[in-house]
Amino acid sequence: MYQLPTELWLRVAHFIPDVDLYRLASVNRLFSEIVIERRYRxxxxxxxxxxxxxxxxxxxxxxxxxxxxxxxxxxxxxxxxxxxxxxxxxxxxxxxxxxxxxxxxxxxxxxxxxxxxxxxxxxxxxxxxxxxxxxxxxxxxxxxxxxxxxxxxxxxxxxxxxxxxxxxxxxxxxxxxxxxxIFQSLQANNLRTIRLELMLDHLCELVSSVTGLDHLEELWLHFACVEDDSERDLRRLADFINTLAPTLKSLSLSSIGHLNFSWLYSNLTYLPHLTDLSLLLPCDPCHITDPTGFNQFLRTHRDILRLHFSPQYCCYLSAQSAHIGSQSQAASHLPPRQWLEMAFADVSFRNLGVLELGLNILGSGGKRVMLPIPRVASAAKDVSRLSVVGCFGSLEDLREVLQPFQISDHSRSSPPRTLVLEVHVLNVELLDLLAEHLPGMETLDLTYRWVDQSGGISGDLFIQQMKHRKYDKWKLSNLILHCSRRNDDARWPCQQAICRNVPGLRGRRA
Structure with a gap:
């Protein structure tokens, strides 16, 4: 074996698959230590x-x-x-x-x-x-x-x-x-990350006895509930999160089940070191009946650097529109427009760099959860990277999400430089919309399923229409194109057609 620096061997070993690395355990002490580390870490x-x-x-x-x-x-x-x-x-x-x-x-x-x-x-x-x-x-x-x-x-x-x-x-x-x-047996003072996926009542029973988490930085909670009446459990959960306030930097919450999250948000306190926030919970008048606590929580954490906001679909009320009037709501629920004003009043993320929005739309017929998405986008000031998870079925939905990022908005100093997006259909109207709303965008990571129209696979019409398009003011310099279907033959010619019409992409057709 060649005599190479230890640091180099460590870098090489990092890329060796487990099965092959375990065979090298007897070569020397270095590989033996690496094998033990990987096997038991x-x-x-x-x-x-x-x-x-x-x-x-x-x-x-x-x-x-x-x-x-x-x-x-x-x-x-x-x-x-x-x-x-x-x-x-x-x-x-x-x-x-x-x-x-x-x-x-x-x-x-x-x-x-x-x-x-x-x-x-x-x-x-x-x-x-x-x-x-x-x-x-x-x-x-x-x-x-x-x-x-x-x-x-x-x-x-x-x-x-x-x-x-x-x-x-x-x-x-x-x-x-x-x-x-188990929790009490562990040396809790050493824990930096906790990830729990349990039923809500069992989760609260577990964390109610946990102490000594003096250095915890990341908390990931996914809970399910089969009962509507969970006020006590949500309050207990908020109390547990509050005990982590001195050190917590990353918080992720997601759920399954019909709950009123007003009790959770109204009992959460300020987390001074929080930089990464993920809210994958229902967000509508039915599941946050009193948005006061939700609004307070967002406003007090306006300095976060990364936000993943994905309002989950729980029932038909999750997919309502802001244009629905009060007459269609249950008597105990606020009208959508009034609820939005209360939930997002004075919310502004002044230091946000990465924003990931989840539409909970899995296809053209997926459940549409759009109510709070544009308001969250409006609260993001200088996002450098915008990622939208969920397949857009219509250009109107996409236009509604991108409208707050349009460069003509004088309250926004700079538009996102990177956009990650998934659409149902790739067509020239989509590119027109992106070039209009985000002319300063530099990188586009685009995933599509069909070309030209739903069910279209050849891309001939798209390529023909692109010959008559010119995007001279578009600053796009990096295009990453994917197809979610297997055996797609249109991606390469479509990418070439786009590159020919964008100045920053000419000569980058590979």
Missing amino acids: DLILDDDEPQALIQKLKKLSDDPNVAARVRSLAIHPRAVRSACLRSRKRKSRKNNSVIPAKNQHWPGFFRLVYQPPNPLTFVLNTVSSLRTFRVPMEEDVELCDQILEVFAQLPSVQEFSVEWKLATEVEASFCVPLLRA
Whole structure:
């Protein structure tokens, strides 16, 4: 092997696939260290086979050097519980007695043994486990004790994530206490990132006991709810986020289910270090009945640098238009136009550099969620990069979104230099609109499905029409064209046709 600087080998190893890199572990100490680092830096507990789970834990408990390499920890509670059920079932063949949990972070009733009632007196033992009386103990808590013991020996975990979708009550009776015990076993002071995907009530139960997150910088929460009445849970969630205010830099919230987010926004406080905000929640009069708290939250965080705003479709009220009158609204909901004025009054993101807008439109027949999008665009002052996620089915929708960025607007000092966009149809009218509204745009990343018209694939008409177009005032200098369909033959000739008519693209037809 050639004698190359260590730094160079480290750079080379970064691009080597896992399978090939693991074969190099015996070459020298450097590659051995790299292999250990890559193999154990991300610890994922998603095995529902007890023996596989035990093998993972054994390596970490036997070698402190390996345990120190773990940087990211991901838990799949459903898989862990399944492994515990299998382990308990195999043990019960030999011994049918229930062994209580030993770790101190378990709730008290997990550390007590269920005593069946005396067949003569039918009286329950006074120290019987409350949980094992109501829900028989079917899981092997000894295996979980091993997990907790190992987690307490992981000194370098900086990222913690949980993925647990559509939990049942039977699962929750075991998994929620387990997750709380895991959180308390970890050295929370080292955590920088937390990602949680749970039911809302389980999420609130989990975070209510979390302390010591003194250096947390990134929080990603995706929650689901099956009940409309979740005021208490949303208030608890806001309280948890508020405790992270001294250090939190990035916040992402997304949800599934019909909720009134007024309770969440009205209880959120100022996050002084927040620079990256993602709101993937329903945003309309039905799901934020009182927009006062929402407005206050946006105004107090006007210095954020990156914003991802994607109002989600929950029900038909999510897709209403600002032109709908009050007569079509429920008596308890504000008219859309009045609601917009209250929600976005005096909202201005003065330092925003990157804006990503989500339309929640997956195709030409997708659900249209446009109500708050133009108002958010109007609040962005000097965005250098604008990305619109969701496929535009009409030019009118696109015009409505781009109107606030038009260079003729004297309140805007500079238009976006980069635009990332997806449309249903690529045609000359689309290019006319982009050149008119964003003449100063330098980079266009455009994805289309059809050419000329819906269902069109040849592009002949588009190429013919482009011969009569000239965009001499368009400053576009970089064009990235994609087709969302497979086996597209029109992309290359269409890109050539566009390049011939834009001064900055001439000579860049590759």
